[in-house]
Amino acid sequence: MINESTLDALLRDFEAKRPRALARAISLSESGHGAALIRHLYARTGRAMTIGLTGPPGVGKSTLSSALVKKARSLHKSVGVISVDPSSPFSHGALLGDRIRLTEHFTDPDVFIRSMASRGHLGGLSGATADAVALMDAFGLDVVLIETVGVGQSEIEIAELAQTTLVALQPGSGDSIQVIKAGIMEIADIFVVNKADHPMANQLRREIRSMMEMLDFAGWVPELVTTQATTGEGIDALWDAIEKHTAYLNETGEIETRRREAFAHQVRQLAMGKLQKRLEHDLRVESPGGLDPYALADRILSRFGVHGEVEEDISTAAHPRASVKGLM
Amino acid sequence: MINESTLDALLRDFEAKRPRALARAISLSESGHGAALIRHLYARTGRAMTIGLTGPPGVGKSTLSSALVKKARSLHKSVGVISVDPSSPFSHGALLGDRIRLTEHFTDPDVFIRSMASRGHLGGLSGATADAVALMDAFGLDVVLIETVGVGQSEIEIAELAQTTLVALQPGSGDSIQVIKAGIMEIADIFVVNKADHPMANQLRREIRSMMEMLDFAGWVPELVTTQATTGEGIDALWDAIEKHTAYLNETGEIETRRREAFAHQVRQLAMGKLQKRLEHDLRVESPGGLDPYALADRILSRFGVHGEVEEDISTAAHPRASVKGLM
Numbered sequence: 001m002i003n004e005s006t007l008d009a010l011l012r013d014f015e016a017k018r019p020r021a022l023a024r025a026i027s028l029s030e031s032g033h034g035a036a037l038i039r040h041l042y043a044r045t046g047r048a049m050t051i052g053l054t055g056p057p058g059v060g061k062s063t064l065s066s067a068l069v070k071k072a073r074s075l076h077k078s079v080g081v082i083s084v085d086p087s088s089p090f091s092h093g094a095l096l097g098d099r100i101r102l103t104e105h106f107t108d109p110d111v112f113i114r115s116m117a118s119r120g121h122l123g124g125l126s127g128a129t130a131d132a133v134a135l136m137d138a139f140g141l142d143v144v145l146i147e148t149v150g151v152g153q154s155e156i157e158i159a160e161l162a163q164t165t166l167v168a169l170q171p172g173s174g175d176s177i178q179v180i181k182a183g184i185m186e187i188a189d190i191f192v193v194n195k196a197d198h199p200m201a202n203q204l205r206r207e208i209r210s211m212m213e214m215l216d217f218a219g220w221v222p223e224l225v226t227t228q229a230t231t232g233e234g235i236d237a238l239w240d241a242i243e244k245h246t247a248y249l250n251e252t253g254e255i256e257t258r259r260r261e262a263f264a265h266q267v268r269q270l271a272m273g274k275l276q277k278r279l280e281h282d283l284r285v286e287s288p289g290g291l292d293p294y295a296l297a298d299r300i301l302s303r304f305g306v307h308g309e310v311e312e313d314i315s316t317a318a319h320p321r322a323s324v325k326g327l328m
Numbered sequence: 329m330i331n332e333s334t335l336d337a338l339l340r341d342f343e344a345k346r347p348r349a350l351a352r353a354i355s356l357s358e359s360g361h362g363a364a365l366i367r368h369l370y371a372r373t374g375r376a377m378t379i380g381l382t383g384p385p386g387v388g389k390s391t392l393s394s395a396l397v398k399k400a401r402s403l404h405k406s407v408g409v410i411s412v413d414p415s416s417p418f419s420h421g422a423l424l425g426d427r428i429r430l431t432e433h434f435t436d437p438d439v440f441i442r443s444m445a446s447r448g449h450l451g452g453l454s455g456a457t458a459d460a461v462a463l464m465d466a467f468g469l470d471v472v473l474i475e476t477v478g479v480g481q482s483e484i485e486i487a488e489l490a491q492t493t494l495v496a497l498q499p500g501s502g503d504s505i506q507v508i509k510a511g512i513m514e515i516a517d518i519f520v521v522n523k524a525d526h527p528m529a530n531q532l533r534r535e536i537r538s539m540m541e542m543l544d545f546a547g548w549v550p551e552l553v554t555t556q557a558t559t560g561e562g563i564d565a566l567w568d569a570i571e572k573h574t575a576y577l578n579e580t581g582e583i584e585t586r587r588r589e590a591f592a593h594q595v596r597q598l599a600m601g602k603l604q605k606r607l608e609h610d611l612r613v614e615s616p617g618g619l620d621p622y623a624l625a626d627r628i629l630s631r632f633g634v635h636g637e638v639e640e641d642i643s644t645a646a647h648p649r650a651s652v653k654g655l656m
Contacts, residue, residue: 035622038620038621038622039620039622039623042620042621043618130621260616263616263621263624264611266621266625267611267621267624267625267628268607268608268611270621270622270625271607271625271628271629272600272603272604272607274625274629274634275600275603275607275629275632275634276600278632278634279596279599279600279603280596283592283595283596288588288591292366292367292370293366293370293458293591293594293595293598294363294366294367294598295367296591296595297594297595297598297599297602300595300599301599301602301603303633304603304606304632304633304634305631305632305633306602306603306606306632
C-alpha cells in the first residue's frame, strides 16, 4: 500500500508526463500496490493503439519490436514497449541478449521500454501486464507494444490484452505444428513470417495458409506478412496490416467487444487471485478429519457463501475468435 | 446427478468387482457426477501403488506403459492405466497410434485401460484424473499408472497425484532444456532415458546428471534408469527403482505428506472450479458502469464475503520438491 501524499505526488508527476512517474507507477503495480493508481487513472485509458507480439523463442521478436518502434517513431507516435517473460530463471541470459536489440531506442524520450515479471501482483503476470498497458495508455503513449516470449497459456492471455495480435513464426523450425498445439492460431490477427531470406520461408507461408483453411473465421481473416526485421524489409507492409486491422475493429465496433473482454479478463484475474489466496488460507486451517475431497471442498465453499450445486447453465467456456472446423 | 437406486446398483456392481461398474463410475465422474460415488468409496482408497509417467511427445510413453504393465502382471498385480490427453483435437490421430501399443493387454481381465479427457468435471482434467485414480484404487487394483502426453502445467499437476513420478526423456531431442523450462525437473522421482540404443543416449544421461547438480534435493535423489521399452531392456531396473522409491516413501513417512498434498490439491481444484463458475456468472450479471477493474473485482468479491485486502502472509506459493540452487 502507498500513503495518500505519496500517491498525490506520484499522480502530479504522472500528469506532468515525467517518465520516472510512469516507471514508478508500473513498479508499484507490479509488486501488488497498483489498485489506487489504476482507480485514479483508468478514465484516461482507451486511446492507445495496443499491439501484442508473440511467437516461439528465436523467431526475432525483439528485432521485430525494434523495427516496429522505428516505424511508429517515423510517424511521430510515442511508443511504450512491454517485454513479458513468464519463463524460467534459466532464460535470463537469452533475454538480456534480446533486450540489447532495443538499445537504439534507449535515448529516445518518446520511447518507454519496460520488462515485466510476475512478482506480487494478485492477477499474476497477465494482471501486472494489464496494469502496465493501462498506465502507459493513461500516460498518453500513442502505441503500446506487448512482446511475449514463448507460446504458453499466459502468453495467450497476454495477447488478449492487445487490440491487434501478431504471431511471428520462423521458417524451418517446425513452429507451425507447435503453434497449432499451443492454440496460437486462434489468437492471431496477423501472421508474421520473419527471416524472409530463409530457404523454408515459402514452405512456412504455405503451411500457415493450409492451417488457416482448417479454421472458421468470424469476421476478420488474419493477414500474412513476410518480414526481414534485421533489414526493415516488410515492416511497412506489417504496419499497414496493423492499421487495416485497427480500422476493421473500429468500423465493425469489434473494438468495444475486445475492450469488454479484456476488462472482464482483468476483473477475472484479480478476483480469482484473491479467491485463491483465501482458499489457500482455508485449506491450511481446515482439517480433513476423515472427509473426502468433495465434502471438504463443500465445507470450504460454504465459507464463500457458495452452497449446493452451481446451476448447470453457468459455463466457463472460453470464446475463441475462431473455431476448428468440424472438431470443436 | 444420479438417483439413489442407480447409485446403489452401481455400488453393488462395483463391490462385486465388475469392470463395467468401474468404467461407468469413471465416466460419471468425468462428466461431473462423481461426488456421491467418491463419497461412498473414498474410505477404501490408499492401497494402490500409483505411478505417474510423463515426458514430451514421441519419447515412447505408451511403449513404456505397456512394458510396465507386463512387468506388474508377471508379479501377479492387477493394473489400471489412465491415459491423459490435455492437448488439442489435432493430436487425436497420434494418440490412437499410441493406444494400439497397449492392445496386447486388452484381453487381460486384470488390466483396466482408460483414456481421460476434460469434459464436465468441476476440477478440470486433473480433477477427473484424481477421481479415476481414487476409483481404480477403491476397486482394488494393485497398481495405477497415470500416463500423460506432453509437458505442460496440467501434466505437472497430474504427476502430483502419483506417489512415484517417472519423467521419460528421448536422446537427441533437446528435451533436457525443454524439461528445465517446463519445470519438470522438480517433479521427477525417476528419470527414464528411453531408446537406449540411440547414439545420443550417453549425452542425455550426462545432461540429466548436470541438471541434477543444479538442484537441491531434500531427501530422495532421483534415480536415472536407461530403458529400451520396445525390447523390454531396463524394465526390471525401472521397476526396482519404483519399488525403492515406494520403500523410501513408506520408511520416511513421506507417503503421508504426498497423500495430504494430493488431497489438498483435489480440494483446491474442486473449490476453485466452483468459485470460477460463480465468478463467471457474476461477471455476466454485473455491469462495469464506469468502474475500473479493481473496483469491479472488489464488488464481485464482496458477494463471496471477501472484503478488503487479504493479509500479506497468505501465500499461494507452490511447494516444489526441489529448488534451483541460488536462483529460487
